[in-house]
Amino acid sequence: MLFPTVTFAVFFSVVLPLSWALMRRQRVWRAFIIAASYVFYGWWDWRFVFLLVASTVVNHVLAVALYRTRPVAARKTLLALAVGFDLGILAYFKYTDFFLSSFDNVAGTSWLTNVTLPVGVSFYTFMAISYVVDTYRGQLVPASFARFAVFQAFFPHLVAGPIVRASELLPQLEEPRDPRRVDTSRAFFLIVSGLFLKVVIANHLATHIVDDVFAAPDRHSSLEVLVAIYGYAVQIFADFCGYTNIAIGVALLLGFEFPQNFESPYTAVTLQDFWRRWHMTLSRWLRDYLYIPLGGSRKGRLATYRNLMLTMLLGGLWHGAAWTFVVWGGIHGVGLCVERALGWRPHTRRQLWLGRLLTFHVVCLGWIFFRASSFGNARDVIVRLFDAWGQPSPLVTTSVVLAIAVGIGVQYVRPGVLVGLLGGFGRMPVVAQAACVAVALVLIDTLGPTGVAPFIYFRF
Amino acid sequence: MLPANRGIAVLLLSLVMAAFLQADGLRKQATIQAAGLQRNVALAVTKPLDSVSRALHLTTPRHELQVAIGRSHEDDVNTTVAFASPPPRPAAKPRPKPKPTRPVDARPLFTAAHPLRVWVGGDSLAEVPGQALQRVGSEVDVVGVESRLSTGLARPDLYNWFSRIQQVPQQFHPNVVVLSFGADDAHNYLAGVPAGTHVGPLGSRSWDAEYERRVEGITAELNAKGIYVVWLGLPNTDHHGFRASFPVVNRIIEQVVARHRALATFVNTWTLLSDSHGHYASYLRVHGQLTQVRLSDGTHYTPAGGDLIARQVLGQLGAVYRLRG
Numbered sequence: 001m002l003f004p005t006v007t008f009a010v011f012f013s014v015v016l017p018l019s020w021a022l023m024r025r026q027r028v029w030r031a032f033i034i035a036a037s038y039v040f041y042g043w044w045d046w047r048f049v050f051l052l053v054a055s056t057v058v059n060h061v062l063a064v065a066l067y068r069t070r071p072v073a074a075r076k077t078l079l080a081l082a083v084g085f086d087l088g089i090l091a092y093f094k095y096t097d098f099f100l101s102s103f104d105n106v107a108g109t110s111w112l113t114n115v116t117l118p119v120g121v122s123f124y125t126f127m128a129i130s131y132v133v134d135t136y137r138g139q140l141v142p143a144s145f146a147r148f149a150v151f152q153a154f155f156p157h158l159v160a161g162p163i164v165r166a167s168e169l170l171p172q173l174e175e176p177r178d179p180r181r182v183d184t185s186r187a188f189f190l191i192v193s194g195l196f197l198k199v200v201i202a203n204h205l206a207t208h209i210v211d212d213v214f215a216a217p218d219r220h221s222s223l224e225v226l227v228a229i230y231g232y233a234v235q236i237f238a239d240f241c242g243y244t245n246i247a248i249g250v251a252l253l254l255g256f257e258f259p260q261n262f263e264s265p266y267t268a269v270t271l272q273d274f275w276r277r278w279h280m281t282l283s284r285w286l287r288d289y290l291y292i293p294l295g296g297s298r299k300g301r302l303a304t305y306r307n308l309m310l311t312m313l314l315g316g317l318w319h320g321a322a323w324t325f326v327v328w329g330g331i332h333g334v335g336l337c338v339e340r341a342l343g344w345r346p347h348t349r350r351q352l353w354l355g356r357l358l359t360f361h362v363v364c365l366g367w368i369f370f371r372a373s374s375f376g377n378a379r380d381v382i383v384r385l386f387d388a389w390g391q392p393s394p395l396v397t398t399s400v401v402l403a404i405a406v407g408i409g410v411q412y413v414r415p416g417v418l419v420g421l422l423g424g425f426g427r428m429p430v431v432a433q434a435a436c437v438a439v440a441l442v443l444i445d446t447l448g449p450t451g452v453a454p455f456i457y458f459r460f
Numbered sequence: 461m462l463p464a465n466r467g468i469a470v471l472l473l474s475l476v477m478a479a480f481l482q483a484d485g486l487r488k489q490a491t492i493q494a495a496g497l498q499r500n501v502a503l504a505v506t507k508p509l510d511s512v513s514r515a516l517h518l519t520t521p522r523h524e525l526q527v528a529i530g531r532s533h534e535d536d537v538n539t540t541v542a543f544a545s546p547p548p549r550p551a552a553k554p555r556p557k558p559k560p561t562r563p564v565d566a567r568p569l570f571t572a573a574h575p576l577r578v579w580v581g582g583d584s585l586a587e588v589p590g591q592a593l594q595r596v597g598s599e600v601d602v603v604g605v606e607s608r609l610s611t612g613l614a615r616p617d618l619y620n621w622f623s624r625i626q627q628v629p630q631q632f633h634p635n636v637v638v639l640s641f642g643a644d645d646a647h648n649y650l651a652g653v654p655a656g657t658h659v660g661p662l663g664s665r666s667w668d669a670e671y672e673r674r675v676e677g678i679t680a681e682l683n684a685k686g687i688y689v690v691w692l693g694l695p696n697t698d699h700h701g702f703r704a705s706f707p708v709v710n711r712i713i714e715q716v717v718a719r720h721r722a723l724a725t726f727v728n729t730w731t732l733l734s735d736s737h738g739h740y741a742s743y744l745r746v747h748g749q750l751t752q753v754r755l756s757d758g759t760h761y762t763p764a765g766g767d768l769i770a771r772q773v774l775g776q777l778g779a780v781y782r783l784r785g
Contacts, residue, residue: 006489009475017468097743097752179464187467212605215591215763219602253467373763430466434473441478445485446525 001043003246004199011040012250019254023176030146030173033154040155041120048118051089056149058085059128063135063142075136082132086125093121098321120159122318124152126285131166133289140166147173156251160243162261163281169256177255185426187252188433189418192440194245197407199448202238204403205231207449209395214371217384221391225384231400232371233364234407237265240279264411266363269346269355271335274363286315304340309333324369324378331366482522483513484535491537492618495649538620539652543677569782570635575601576781579632581625582640582692584609584760589640589692589773592766597774599783603632613674614645616652625678629685635781637682638773640692642713643759645671646705663708671709675716683723688780690773691717695729696740698758703740706730725776732772733765744768 001008015036022029042049062082069075131148134140143151143166151169213220213228220228244261251258261281268274275283291311297304309330316329338344346355372378425433461469479486487510490502513519526532570576578600580590590605611619621641628637648661650670660666675691682689691713694706710730717726733753735741742754746764753765761769774783 006486013472013475016471020464020468177464179462182463182467184463184467184470188470211587212591215588216594219594253471255464377763430461430469431473433466433470434477437470437474438477438481441474442481442522443525445478445482446522446531447529 001040003243003250004195007043011036016253020179023179023255026176027146029176030150034146034149037150037153037155037158041153041158044119044159048121051093051118051121052124052153055086055089055124055128056145056152058082059132059152060142060145060148063132063148066132066135067142079132079136083129086129086132090122090125093118095317095321123161123163124158126163126282127152127157127166130163130285130289134166140170143170143173154251154256156247156254156256157258160240160247161279161281162244162247162258163285164258168259172256179255182255183252184433185422187249188437189422189425190245190249190252192437192444194242194247194249195441195444196242197238197245197410198242199444201403201407202235202242203449205235205238205400205407208397208403209400210235210371212395214373214377214381217377217380220384220388220395221393222385222388223391223393224395225381225388227393227396227400227404229364229368229381229385230404233266233360233367234404236367236370237262237411238407266360266408266411267356268359268363269352270339270344271332271359271362272339273355274359275332275336282315282318286311290314305337308336308340312336319370324372324375327375327378328366328370331362331369335362479509480513480516480518482519483510484519484523486510488535488537492615494647537617538623539617540620541616541622541652541654541674541677543622543681565782567780567782569784570599571784572598575599576636576777576783577601577603577632577634578636578638579604579606579628579634580638580640581606581621581628583607583611583642583644585643585692585694586638586640588761588763588766589769590638590766592763592770593638593773595763596767596770597783600774603634604628610644612641612643612645613671613678614647614650618651622674622678626681629682629687634687636688636690636777638690638692639678641675642694642706642709643702646694646702646709662705668708668712672712672716675713676719679716679720679724683720687723688777689717689720689724690727690776691724692727692769692773693729695732695754695759695761696734696738698740698742698754702759725779727769727772727776729769729772732768733761 001011015033019029019033019036022032038049038052041052059082062078062085066075066078066082069078131140131142131151135142142148147170150173151164151166154164154169157164209224209228210232213224214232217225241262248258248261259281261279263277263280265274265278268277291307294307294310295303296307310333312329312333313326314329316325316327316332319325319328344355346352368381369375369378372381425436428436483506486502487506490499490506493499493502510519523532523535526534576597576599578593578597580586580593580602581604584607587605587607590602590607593600594602594605606624608619611621613621616622625637628634646662648667650659650667653659653670657670658666659670679689679691693710693713694702697703697706707730710728714726717724731738733741733744735744740754740758742752742756742758743750744753745751746753746768751764752762753768754760755762777783
């Protein structure tokens, strides 16, 4: 089920009041929200609900066993079993054909299996891994099965994040949520802004320049290629930030607080700063469950560079089963190492702007590989960027430039402006609030291209 | 009022208000759904909604906005399946065989400097091959790729390709039109059926006849304007339901193309993208390298899959045109 559809509007109109009506009867509420989440997930392909259930059962059983076991060796075995099971799911559904095709190409064999990728598998698998690892580390007491099932399947975050920690969501599942503590103004702002980013900005850029240019770069001018690269940078931000804004807003209305996932990433002054602002829940997952266990920056300069590179390369591979994603991760890894080696920390106003400009363009270079269908396609885009200046550029229209400007401009809006706006919205009577939301929904639907394009991060 | 209740009230009220403000759009959404309970319920709900909304002029602001951005007809539902020129009748007498002459290559020549103008249209399966044609054929000028998700020839109420294709010759002056339809047509419901005609389920004789009339109409209409038509068949798929229904559409298109051999061709993507055993394959060996040709949904093409189709299209066009890159 996709968020910007009538189907989801009907689904949520039923689930929201029922959720609050059942909230005080927690056992019933948990059963209800699990069922609702499975319906939400099964709407896409009901067969994969069984995979989700299997993941929940196995991880819960192993986490409880882990908690009750004292001998270190046995605990390590249980942890290895749980992580192996989760990575096994990922490896089978996401990487089987990728690795087999790479192997087949070298060995001349033919082992391919044609596996269909279940939506959201990377997200809920990472959440499960964090749950068992935190239990192993003694940072978490395993929850009841029903609570863990809600934690893993809760529909707002299920298919594309944010990657919520057990320590963030499980405590919220201990007691009924307080109906007096729901920030509805922020929730509606997040939902409406998310819809605007996805439906108007991301879809417009995809259909009006990005898809055409990346499909056949040598048929377009250098200016079109440059604007398409900037356009994709804004498209992927608007698409993914839009999705997680809606997810966070929907969770807020249900009474739950999710962590923030984006914080104006294109205002970052260094790559390190960028990764503190972009897909923040993935960044901290990679930091806590990969970079730090590898040794982080504690084992000398060379080991730090190795750990940074490994983390970014594996982070790239997490995004998709293709070598272009590995190169994307490599570009960020090298950039982070170079920043660390040079000790680059911009301070003055001029340095800050230089840093923003430089960081944005390194990020854009990475996006070329992220978006390209192959290395050949990425090479064509880069070559075309330089060899066709002065040619007509019919795809560079006012609406495209405006969409890019808005997509970047919103990241420079001071938080204080939003606080004022939300305060004003919060003081309105219910009918006026509803009218504002209704007008916004109609505007978004009318201005957006027809049809609902899937979210980019669904396939990760 | 408790904030949680306020949230529920604002959500429900805003959705009701938005429903009135865009009743036209919702009515269209209801109309273009696949036949079934969901469509019946949606139609029953949106009919009074649309009537009340129009009576109170609540749809006017949205319509004015649509006019301002040049999309004033977006909420129209046009189910007309009409063709500008009637399909040609079969010849009454067999023509005398021409005397054998010295073979002369009469195929028109197209080069990078004087490219073949190609327009590509269809459902979501049209997009990638259309973009691939731009990429792989320097002797081809792709003057437009129009790919509309979930549309086809069965549901002109969703998007009327019959009207659209009539505009294409004048708008783009193509030599060749490449069409990819059918992935969203392989179901029981056909809109725009002539009054008094009953059409049975997919695969029934009446369904086949009506779908064939539509494919025939488009082909004949474009041929009458001197435009060569390339029909892309539906590919082998990982989707269980489609594996049975796609061949129905392919068979009909092939039959029509067989009647228009001089000015139409059928590209058999089913065979092209299957493995050596005729099974679905998401990876195929291309130039010795295993290459992913299908997306993870098991139906749509990757750019590499599009390239294979585009090369096949150019190969088949080579029988009619001399193409020199």
